[in-house]
Amino acid sequence: MSMALTTTVLKTDALGRITLSKEHREALLNAFDESGLKGLEFARLHGINYQTFANWIQKRRRERGLYPVEKPVINETLKLTLAEVDLLQSIEPPTSKDPSPAALVEILLPGGLSIRVTGSVSVPLAVELITALRPC
Structure with missing residues (x-):
């Protein structure tokens, strides 16, 4: 019985930070949405810097229009x-x-x-x- 192993090479930027493709990031965010976990727990579980993960969540919510842009009312x-x-x-x-x-x-x-x-x-x-x- 042979098992096929899938290997993913993680890319890093000039500062040594791991970069993920948009597809990989979206898959992680979808998994987070379905997990029921808090953001901090999910980020730790997957080895992601929490601040980075929180930024991904906010960016996606903005792109989907879940953060309505409100202009301040100046009286x-x-x-x-x-x-x-x-x-x-x-x-x-x-x-x-x-x-x-x-x-x-x-x-x-x-x-x-x-x-x-x-x-x-x-x-x-x-x-x-x-x-x-x-x-x-």
């Missing part, structure tokens, strides 16, 4: 510009009788939006909000 009234801000130095802490503490700083944005920062604890939240409102 002109929310465009931010840098402005000089003077922090008030003599802010008295609010008393329990005063329901609205004095603002440490008030930031006026285009479109009439204003942000009042009432204490140093609120500064990171204000920064996060302004960053989220900034167009990409």
